[in-house]
Amino acid sequence: MLGSEGEVVFAPSTSDSRPRRVGGQVGGWRGVRSVAMILATSRRMRAFARPAVRSIASVAEGPRWEGVTMAPADPILGVTDAWRKDTNPNKINLGVGAYRDDNGEPVVLKCVRKAEYKIKMMKHNMEYLGIAGLPSFINNSLKLAYGPDEDLSKIAAVQSLSGTGSCRLMADFMHRYAPNEPMHVPTPTWSNHFNIFADAGVTVKKMPYYDATNIGLDMKNYYKALTSIPENGFVMFHACAHNPTGVDPNKRQWKKISELCKERNLFPFFDMAYQGFASGDCEKDRAAIAMFIADGNKVGISQSYAKNMGLYGQRVGCFSIMCEDADEKKRVESQIKMIARPMYSNPPLAGALIVDTVLSDEKLAAQWHREVRGMAVRIKKMRKLLRAELEKRGVASTRPNGDWQHVTSQIGMFCYSGMTAKHVQSLAKNHSIYMTENGRISMAGVTSNNVERLADAMKVVMAEKP
Numbered sequence: 001m002l003g004s005e006g007e008v009v010f011a012p013s014t015s016d017s018r019p020r021r022v023g024g025q026v027g028g029w030r031g032v033r034s035v036a037m038i039l040a041t042s043r044r045m046r047a048f049a050r051p052a053v054r055s056i057a058s059v060a061e062g063p064r065w066e067g068v069t070m071a072p073a074d075p076i077l078g079v080t081d082a083w084r085k086d087t088n089p090n091k092i093n094l095g096v097g098a099y100r101d102d103n104g105e106p107v108v109l110k111c112v113r114k115a116e117y118k119i120k121m122m123k124h125n126m127e128y129l130g131i132a133g134l135p136s137f138i139n140n141s142l143k144l145a146y147g148p149d150e151d152l153s154k155i156a157a158v159q160s161l162s163g164t165g166s167c168r169l170m171a172d173f174m175h176r177y178a179p180n181e182p183m184h185v186p187t188p189t190w191s192n193h194f195n196i197f198a199d200a201g202v203t204v205k206k207m208p209y210y211d212a213t214n215i216g217l218d219m220k221n222y223y224k225a226l227t228s229i230p231e232n233g234f235v236m237f238h239a240c241a242h243n244p245t246g247v248d249p250n251k252r253q254w255k256k257i258s259e260l261c262k263e264r265n266l267f268p269f270f271d272m273a274y275q276g277f278a279s280g281d282c283e284k285d286r287a288a289i290a291m292f293i294a295d296g297n298k299v300g301i302s303q304s305y306a307k308n309m310g311l312y313g314q315r316v317g318c319f320s321i322m323c324e325d326a327d328e329k330k331r332v333e334s335q336i337k338m339i340a341r342p343m344y345s346n347p348p349l350a351g352a353l354i355v356d357t358v359l360s361d362e363k364l365a366a367q368w369h370r371e372v373r374g375m376a377v378r379i380k381k382m383r384k385l386l387r388a389e390l391e392k393r394g395v396a397s398t399r400p401n402g403d404w405q406h407v408t409s410q411i412g413m414f415c416y417s418g419m420t421a422k423h424v425q426s427l428a429k430n431h432s433i434y435m436t437e438n439g440r441i442s443m444a445g446v447t448s449n450n451v452e453r454l455a456d457a458m459k460v461v462m463a464e465k466p
């Protein structure tokens with residue numbers, strides 16, 4: 001449901017008496033209770049939620065799911081559907097959020113293949129993991145996100161179902177322990193953020209972020225919105241390679257934001273779906289998080305190995321929350337597990353084994369760092385090439401000065417081109433080139449072979465009458 005200001009609003013929780021995150025300098029998740037107390041509450045809630053049972057006599061005949069209407073197509077996955085249906089042999093899919101090599105083919109990293117072989121040789125059993133997942137995988141993931149020197153005894157963490165699953169755990173945890181707090185997100189943001197948080201019963205509030213005129217960061221209004229979040233509030237950041245815009249704050253801007261979060265005791269939740277994939281360097285890509293922690297913020301992090309290890313279908317990630325101390329960590333972790341248990345019981349084994357094998361082996365880890373850098377380098381190269389081809393053709397962008405500087409200054413998988421929905425529709429209809437309606441080009445789909453055709457088509461559609 002959309003509120004009057006376009007924010008996603010969900011029906012209020014039935015459990016306003018639930019414990020809340022306690023604000024103030026030392027207040028973390030003090031309201032987090034023991035497992036036994038929560039079990040008692042959830043039994044009461046299940047009884048409350050049980051539907052009324054109708055008598056047999058009153059049951060009407062007819063199709064059971066008659067009232068189910070068709071759901072709208074997913075705005076991102078729908079692009080690939082449309083591309084699939086197109087019979088043009090030269091069609092291009094620039095909607096897909098998955099890496100492709102310069103021949104447009106999906107890539108399995110060599111380090112991943114080697115890890116798979118190693119795992120096969122180990123004749124690993126197929127037993128269930130614990131609710132929290134594979135302990136050494138979690139340990140390795142935390143070191144990657146928080147740096148090798150962070151005290152992990154204060155970090156509550158579980159293996160998650162990739163980035164989406166991590167965000168969902170955050171949303172459910174918020175709904176239980178900060179039930180009236182909205183999550184503040186940048187506008188635009190990854191479209192699934194709205195589904196995830198709203199589905200968990202968390203209100204999503206949009207903040208200005210993107211300056212459509214200049215195709216850059218609207219720092220003035222973004223910062224203003226951040227300052228108006230009530231103290232102790234929750235705010236989501238894209239750790240690097242903001243999706244869909246590719247526009248990140250610079251170091252100075254991050255510093256200002258970090259200090260503000262500390263001052264107002266905001267809870268910064270970092271969605272880090274692209275560590276290493278943005279700059280090619282995992283350390284650089286976690287620099288904002290490191291800065292926030294150095295400034296005294298206690299952060300939450302969603303990690304995904306979909307893009308940076310190419311493990312899209314393995315659904316492997318890590319969700320973590322920094323706590324005040326080891327005791328708080330234990331309580332928080334126990335309650336995150338209470339959320340995971342009825343949702344998926346325990347996370348999948350295969351992907352976690354692959355990541356853990358790569359990160360635990362010095363040689364494989366070094367190879368992974370080289371390979372992730374290789375992917376980032378190809379994306380950057382395509383950005384340069386696309387910009388050069390557009391400039392060569394004299395195409396004007398929608399920026400006031402018509403230049404294409406944003407194509408190379410943006411970072412990560414996506415280029416927010418500035419093209420309008422009309423341009424995008426014309427590209428699909430007349431040129432068999434597909435992307436999301438917001439003009440977002442997946443740079444992963446751009447290759448040395450199709451970049452000229454893309455620039456030619458962009459020239460045509462951008463010259464068409466608006």
Ligand SMILES: Cc1ncc(COP(=O)(O)O)c(C=O)c1O
Nearest residue numbers: 097162163164190243273304306
């Ligand atoms: C910003 C952001 N967060 C999270 C995700 C989730 O990805 P996954 O669930 O595949 O790890 C994505 C994927 O596109 C993303 O762009």
